[in-house]
Amino acid sequence: MIKIILGFKRRQGMSLQEFKDYRRDVHAPLLFAIPEAKKIRRFVVSYPVSAPRFPEPSYDAVVEAWFDSLEDMNDLYFCENFRTKVDPDHANFIDLASVGRVISEEIVVIE
Template structure:
């Protein structure tokens, strides 16, 4: 069964949401997709948060923390497959390059990443 890496992203404080989304979609996304085979990624989706009064209403009605600026979803065949790909020299070099590029638009200290398995109902 496939697994998914979820990254919940907050933008750097010096960027507007529009600047964050523009960089993510037009620079980081293409860079990631060019290199997806190195990490054996099967699918990549950017969930870009809308600037909507509905988001404020959800947050306020439930006493929730502020929303993320976006969520990245990356599918892999298995955790073992991902670990094997990222353990190779090419995968380690890519991990460094991705981290460097992410620093251009992501506030890592306020963001999070974790592996999940989808459980359909």
């Protein structure tokens, strides 16, 4: 199983609630409307919660998407639909300079 983990901050001037609403109500439907998104096996979005004894979070959201293979992941992220319909929308709610990503092979230690 291959997983991509993306962390990012919201676009400047956007409240956290506006960011969450936009991602859920506008961006997610764009992504899941393209046929290549069917290659995603699991998709999770995490938002930080208040944790007073820990440092401030580096990101406003972390997205995890699982794929059966690196090829399946590439089929999504490098397809014409993603490049022309989904990717351009990121600038509407994400600070693009803040994006961090890790492509990983997930090994479950405790389930």
